[in-house]
Amino acid sequence: MISYYKKNDIGVIEFNDPDSEMNLLSKENFKQLGAIIDSIATNKVELRALFFISKKQNIFIAGADIKELAAMRTEKEVRSFCQNGQRLFRKIASLKMPTFTIVDGACVGGGMELALSCDHVLATTNKRVKIGLPEVKLGISPGFGGPHRLREKIGSKKANSLMDKGELVSAKEAKELGIIDKIIPESRKDDYEGLSKLPGQLRKLPFGQLTKLTRSEVEEREIKLVIDKIFKKPAQNALSSYLLVDKYKGRVLLNPPLKRCSVIGAGTMGRGIAYLISLRTGSLVDITDTGKDILKKASSHVKSVYRNAVTKGILCNSEARSCFKKINFGDPLSRDTDIVIESITEDVLKKKILFGQIEKSLRKDCIIATNTSCIPIEEISKSLRNAERLIGMHFFNPAYKMKLVEVIPTRFTSKEVLDSTIGFLRSLKRIPLVVKDSPGFLVNRMVLPYLNKALFMLKKGFKAEEIENAMLDFGMPMGPLRLLEEIGHDVAYKASKILEDSFGSRMNVRGRTSNIKCSRPNLEQRLLQPIRREAELCLKEGIVDSREVIDLALLLGIGFPRSRRIWEI
Numbered sequence: 001m002i003s004y005y006k007k008n009d010i011g012v013i014e015f016n017d018p019d020s021e022m023n024l025l026s027k028e029n030f031k032q033l034g035a036i037i038d039s040i041a042t043n044k045v046e047l048r049a050l051f052f053i054s055k056k057q058n059i060f061i062a063g064a065d066i067k068e069l070a071a072m073r074t075e076k077e078v079r080s081f082c083q084n085g086q087r088l089f090r091k092i093a094s095l096k097m098p099t100f101t102i103v104d105g106a107c108v109g110g111g112m113e114l115a116l117s118c119d120h121v122l123a124t125t126n127k128r129v130k131i132g133l134p135e136v137k138l139g140i141s142p143g144f145g146g147p148h149r150l151r152e153k154i155g156s157k158k159a160n161s162l163m164d165k166g167e168l169v170s171a172k173e174a175k176e177l178g179i180i181d182k183i184i185p186e187s188r189k190d191d192y193e194g195l196s197k198l199p200g201q202l203r204k205l206p207f208g209q210l211t212k213l214t215r216s217e218v219e220e221r222e223i224k225l226v227i228d229k230i231f232k233k234p235a236q237n238a239l240s241s242y243l244l245v246d247k248y249k250g251r252v253l254l255n256p257p258l259k260r261c262s263v264i265g266a267g268t269m270g271r272g273i274a275y276l277i278s279l280r281t282g283s284l285v286d287i288t289d290t291g292k293d294i295l296k297k298a299s300s301h302v303k304s305v306y307r308n309a310v311t312k313g314i315l316c317n318s319e320a321r322s323c324f325k326k327i328n329f330g331d332p333l334s335r336d337t338d339i340v341i342e343s344i345t346e347d348v349l350k351k352k353i354l355f356g357q358i359e360k361s362l363r364k365d366c367i368i369a370t371n372t373s374c375i376p377i378e379e380i381s382k383s384l385r386n387a388e389r390l391i392g393m394h395f396f397n398p399a400y401k402m403k404l405v406e407v408i409p410t411r412f413t414s415k416e417v418l419d420s421t422i423g424f425l426r427s428l429k430r431i432p433l434v435v436k437d438s439p440g441f442l443v444n445r446m447v448l449p450y451l452n453k454a455l456f457m458l459k460k461g462f463k464a465e466e467i468e469n470a471m472l473d474f475g476m477p478m479g480p481l482r483l484l485e486e487i488g489h490d491v492a493y494k495a496s497k498i499l500e501d502s503f504g505s506r507m508n509v510r511g512r513t514s515n516i517k518c519s520r521p522n523l524e525q526r527l528l529q530p531i532r533r534e535a536e537l538c539l540k541e542g543i544v545d546s547r548e549v550i551d552l553a554l555l556l557g558i559g560f561p562r563s564r565r566i567w568e569i
Contacts, residue, residue: 004039012051014053015029015052017029017056024061024062025065025144037095050097050098060111063135078226082144082226083219085113089117092114092118098196105129109135112146116153121180121181122198123175123180124188127170137562142163143222143223245403245556258339260337260338261284261341263343264333265288269343270298273399274327275302276430280429284328285326286328286337306320307320338367341371342371346494352380355370364389365389368391372394373440373491390417392406392407392408392437394443402556404433404443408436441543442544443558445499446538446554449530454481457526466523468481471527473524475561483558
């Protein structure tokens with residue numbers, strides 16, 4: 001929803017979409033904004049200034065509506081959409097009164113293009129301010145006139161670099177680039193009277209400073225670029241990826257909420273899970289471990305993560321302190337615990353012994369979850385008298401950053417436990433993906449053979465840099481060898497052995513000895529082939545029931561590029 005009101009002789013246009021976490025430039029919002037701008041332009045009572053603001057916290061405008069972009073099927077639709085945006089932003093740029101955008105959060109894509117059509121772009125000191133034109137990451141390009149306005153404002157070289165990389169920059173970086181005219185304290189963002197009188201602000205340069213083309217020719221070129229890209233496979237894949245994530249987020253939270261949680265194991269995963277629960281819920285968290293030193297390290301680590309959140313402006317000091325106080329380090333399991341999450345070493349015998357010991361001290365309705373990454377859940381359940389309350393809950397590292405969580409029910413897991421687990425994870429703002437109980441589940445089943453292939457190729461004479469660059473060029477956030485370092489060689493080896501014991505030689509952690517000489521383009525396919533092979537087998541075996549679930553798992557589990565699909569390899 002877009003509203004317009006006046007404060008004395010200053011106009012304010014406020015964005016606040018009640019049906020979305022973000023403000024988007026949908027067709028309906030374009031229509032609303034256009035009507036407001038037409039009314040202002042034709043009003044005989046002239047405004048002294050016009051401000052564009054957002055009522056949403058940490059968001060100005062997050063760009064166009066992805067659902068609408070993905071639904072476009074003809075060049076005519078795309079052309080009309082771009083022309084409407086260009087026409088509207090031209091009207092804003094030609095208004096007689098000074099125009100201001102106040103950026104107090106994310107201002108990306110079409111949001112930035114709107115801001116650039118104003119005379120003055122102001123940003124607050126809010127550390128969540130991010131500005132940029134990331135359309136390249138969707139496989140498309142900006143189409144509302146932003147590219148030529150950005151080039152006119154900061155120069156072609158800097159503008160092209162920013163758009164080619166699709167990077168988002170902070171308020172300070174945007175000020176240094178010349179995108180932001182002034183950074184103001186957050187406390188002044190509503191001071192329209194004072195901000196309208198800020199000294200040293202100049203109207204933007206007239207069109208044509210950097211090109212001999214007419215405005216209509218430049219805008220037509222931008223439209224043709226969008227049309228040329230949007231119907232191609234990379235853009236279609238990237239757009240559908242955003243819709244896929246949104247589809248699986250879910251909106252239903254746990255009712256009633258879990259009031260007390262226990263995490264057993266204070267290592268890397270356990271402390272990350274404890275931090276996440278304390279951050280996202282009102283639940284108390286008990287984290288236990290056999291070693292006092294490990295608990296001390298866990299406490300120090302969680303403190304440092306909270307300090308970092310304060311530094312980045314994600315939390316204020318009081319919020320961080322309040323969240324940290326919810327965690328009890330070293331307390332024994334409480335009878336009031338609603339869910340226990342085990343995160344000890346990847347050893348089936350140790351897990352069985354642990355569950356056999358703790359079951360009798362827990363309430364009968366307490367959920368017991370294991371964070372195992374590879375061990376079949378049903379095997380672990382043999383140690384329990386009441387196996388219906390056991391479920392797999394596989395977080396990815398770091399748990400507080402990675403959105404995906406594999407949920408693995410067994411044949412005995414009750415529907416109530418499964419539903420409560422999904423609700424609990426959604427309350428943590430995670431995306432739960434239910435998969436069939438099988439060694440390695442889904443993501444590790446596909447990824448570990450990929451890592452083994454990289455090691456095998458390294459052993460056969462390929463350079464580490466060559467292997468890493470092949471996957472970086474493909475679009476992965478990191479190469480397989482660095483990913484292996486992040487996971488840890490010992491952890492990966494144990495997991496691979498579990499898979500090898502279950503699936504045989506194709507999971508061989510020592511690698512095969514066949515001749516694999518290949519060209520650079522072939523190197524990419526060689527590395528990815530194990531992922532595709534296991535993806536197809538997972539579908540055949542019913543680990544999951546559709547390709548889109550695998551697409552989502554690869555996207556959120558290992559950062560598979562949005563513009564690619566494993567089925568196209």
